[in-house]
Structure formats: C-alpha cells, structure tokens
Amino acid sequence: MNYTDVVKELKDLIYKWDNVQKICDYIILGAVLGDSSDIHIEPLASYVRIRYRLDWELREILEYQSFMHQSIVARFKILSDLKIDEIRVPQDWRLSKTIGKKPLDLRVSTLPTVNWEKIVMRIVDKSKKIPKLDGLWIEWKNLELIKKAIELPNWIILNSGPTGSGKTTTLYSMLEILNKENVNIMTLEDPVEIQLDWINQSQVRADIGFTFAYWLRTALRQDPDIVMVWEIRDKETVDIAIEASLTGHLVFSTIHTNSASETITRVLNMWVQGFLIPASFNIVIAQRLVRKLCEKCKKQIPFSELDKETVVHIKKLLQKTDKKELSSRLWEKLKSPKIYKSVWCEYCSNDWYKWRVWIYEVLSITPWVKTMILEWASAFMINREAIKDGMISLEQDWIIKVLQWNTTLEEVYRVAKMQEY
Numbered sequence: 001m002n003y004t005d006v007v008k009e010l011k012d013l014i015y016k017w018d019n020v021q022k023i024c025d026y027i028i029l030g031a032v033l034g035d036s037s038d039i040h041i042e043p044l045a046s047y048v049r050i051r052y053r054l055d056w057e058l059r060e061i062l063e064y065q066s067f068m069h070q071s072i073v074a075r076f077k078i079l080s081d082l083k084i085d086e087i088r089v090p091q092d093w094r095l096s097k098t099i100g101k102k103p104l105d106l107r108v109s110t111l112p113t114v115n116w117e118k119i120v121m122r123i124v125d126k127s128k129k130i131p132k133l134d135g136l137w138i139e140w141k142n143l144e145l146i147k148k149a150i151e152l153p154n155w156i157i158l159n160s161g162p163t164g165s166g167k168t169t170t171l172y173s174m175l176e177i178l179n180k181e182n183v184n185i186m187t188l189e190d191p192v193e194i195q196l197d198w199i200n201q202s203q204v205r206a207d208i209g210f211t212f213a214y215w216l217r218t219a220l221r222q223d224p225d226i227v228m229v230w231e232i233r234d235k236e237t238v239d240i241a242i243e244a245s246l247t248g249h250l251v252f253s254t255i256h257t258n259s260a261s262e263t264i265t266r267v268l269n270m271w272v273q274g275f276l277i278p279a280s281f282n283i284v285i286a287q288r289l290v291r292k293l294c295e296k297c298k299k300q301i302p303f304s305e306l307d308k309e310t311v312v313h314i315k316k317l318l319q320k321t322d323k324k325e326l327s328s329r330l331w332e333k334l335k336s337p338k339i340y341k342s343v344w345c346e347y348c349s350n351d352w353y354k355w356r357v358w359i360y361e362v363l364s365i366t367p368w369v370k371t372m373i374l375e376w377a378s379a380f381m382i383n384r385e386a387i388k389d390g391m392i393s394l395e396q397d398w399i400i401k402v403l404q405w406n407t408t409l410e411e412v413y414r415v416a417k418m419q420e421y
Helices: 003-016 020-033 066-079 140-150 167-178 212-219 235-246 260-268 276-280 308-320 323-334 367-374 379-388 394-403 409-415
Strands: 036-043 048-054 057-064 091-099 102-112 117-125 155-160 185-189 200-203 226-229 250-255 281-293 298-302 338-342 353-364
Touching (some): 020 036, 020 048, 020 091, 020 102, 020 117, 036 066, 048 066, 066 102, 066 117, 140 155, 140 281, 140 323, 140 353, 155 167, 155 260, 167 185, 167 226, 167 250, 167 281, 185 212, 212 226, 212 235, 226 235, 235 276, 250 260, 260 281, 260 353, 276 281, 276 367, 281 409, 308 394, 323 394, 353 394, 394 409
Parallel strands (some): 155 250, 155 281, 185 200, 185 226, 226 250
Antiparallel strands (some): 036 048, 036 117, 048 057, 091 102, 281 353, 298 338
C-alpha cells in the first residue's frame, strides 16, 4: 500500500469506528509511508484532528469525533508502557515497531489539555545511517572552520537552532569522524534519538536526579576524550562544560537560540565570566532546515519578475559576502543570476518540495570577536562585526542556496524573516 491508500483506508476505519488497534496501526503506517517526522493527535473543543509533519510542515490529515479519543489514547499508552489511568501529568516514553523491513523508534509524549490528552510521536528510523559531514550542505568556509575545530583536542563546540533543525544530526556526523579505536566518546541525551554502536550513550533521568550537570561531573571520572551534552540549559551545566574543555576535553553541545551571536549573549546571561568564553569556546554554529525544491518540476524565474525591494536586498547581502566564497559556490551563476520556483507534479504530490537543505552559520571566536565578548557587546554588534570579518550569516547562506537553485525565496521567508545587519 502507498501513502494515499493508507490515509484513505484510515478515514474509512475512523468513519466506521471499527477496530481501535487497526486505526492506531494505520496512523503510524501512514506517517511512515509519507516520510513524516512527527504525528500530532490533538483534542480540540468539538473534535480531534490528526496532523503529520511532512517535509517539516504540519498538515492536517483527518478529523474524528471526540468520543473516540479516549480509546485511541489508551491504545497508544499500552503500546508505550505508559500509565493508562494517569491523565493529570505529562508522560513520555518510547515504543519500537517494525514496518516492512524498517525498524522504528517512536518517542511518545502525552500532555493534558483542557479537552483531553494530546499525543505527539516523533518517528526515528533506526535503519538510517548518520550522514557524512560533507553531505549536510555545509560548504566552503563553514566546512573548513568545522573540520579545523573538531581536529583540536579540547574546546567547546556549540550548535544552536530551534527544535527539529537537525542539530543532533550535525553533531553525530562530527562524532563519526572522530570515532577511532583510541578515543573514548561519551554522550548524554534527552532522549537518545538514534542508538549508535560506536559510542557510550546515556539517557537523562531527571526524576531520579540524573541531570546533565550530574552526568557531566560523573563522566569526567570515566576518562573521556570527547563528551557530548545534549543541551546546555543552566549555569551549572555550562560551568562544568567549560571546566571540562579547560582540562583537555573536547565538548559538544546544543543550545536553543536564533543565531550564533545570540548564543554568546545567552551564555553571558547565564552569569558566565566573560573571559572564560574566549578561553573555552572554539566555534558556535547556528543552523536551520528548509525544504528543497522538487527537481522534476522547478521552473526558472528571471530577476526581472522579482519586486525591486527584494532584488536590492539580495544584492546588498551579496556585496557583504566574501568574494572567494561567492565565486567558489556560485561560479558561473552570478553572471546571469536567476532563481527557481516549483509547479505541481505527481512526484512532489503538489507540495513543490522534496527533501531538505541545511542552512548554516559558523561563528569563529577570532581575536576581534574575543574583544567584543570581553566588552559585553550586544548580539547585534557581534553579528555585524563577524560578518565584516568574513562570517557567512544564516541569511547569506540562504540566499546563496536560493541562487544555487536548491530552494525558494518563499521558503526562506517562511522559515525566518530576513533582517538588516
């Protein structure tokens, strides 16, 4: 069966209200066949809706009446070993399932709402391999900076971005390069998204006090060479991470900020002494995921069809971008710049996009950036001066990938609003 057939069958099952077990199986099957990353089952005031995150955009698949919801919630709780009678507090766990020959992990999370419990399931395909660092759309200068940073024996490498922007995948790709027989790699994650055979992975258990800070203190007694902390959330964790880097360990971690420069100010706002950041931080990465144009139906648009304000803004950004970077990544395309949009085809199912493109910003802690950090400069000032110093900003990387015909201006505006620097 294909995705369309499964969704149609699921709607028929819901309409007949026949066999809750089969309905729940088809909810998961439809998401897997549609290459969805998440399933949302949301009780609203008068009905319940099911939405899939397809190509990183939530889309409503179907609705059903509220009286059915309790049975569906109970079924998913049984599959996930959650407490069926507990509806007052959130619960989360994981279930393993095999569809076809594809082994899957589903991270199941429940959340009480005013109507009933909402369920969200994150789908992790265990058969997928960690992509190579060179295959993550990190290009030219950004790739060079990252490769140099991970070759060093210590320092902190921080990766920032919103949930679902691919931060963990990027860090796994770096760790795969560093994985050698004589290296001890340890990670603490919440949760462990992909189980890897070649590193020591641990799972956060906040209910028994097994937190990031507690694990990091303990891990340093396990003689690690490289540690990855899934997320820096508080001062205690960042203090121990800095201590680990200063005592000869290479530390990877993530943080939720909008840009690389905002990561610096976020750490400073955790009351970390300014001089410790240049002494322990090597590079700060910010990243996003945008949808890639469907190769079978994209259509060329000349610049003359764009409004003048957009053209002026693009030219201004390109003028600020390092000329070697532009010539290496765009080559002949700058002589007659054009962009693409997509039209409907069966392959992309009227979505216009197929798969994804990573967008990156890599802030190197240069002497000039160090000076600004010590002076407690704002994120805006650090960002502006870093671009003058040669950093490729998220927005510049977006525009380059638009001119490379990989994505569209509409997708750029959808993911994040452009700003003046």
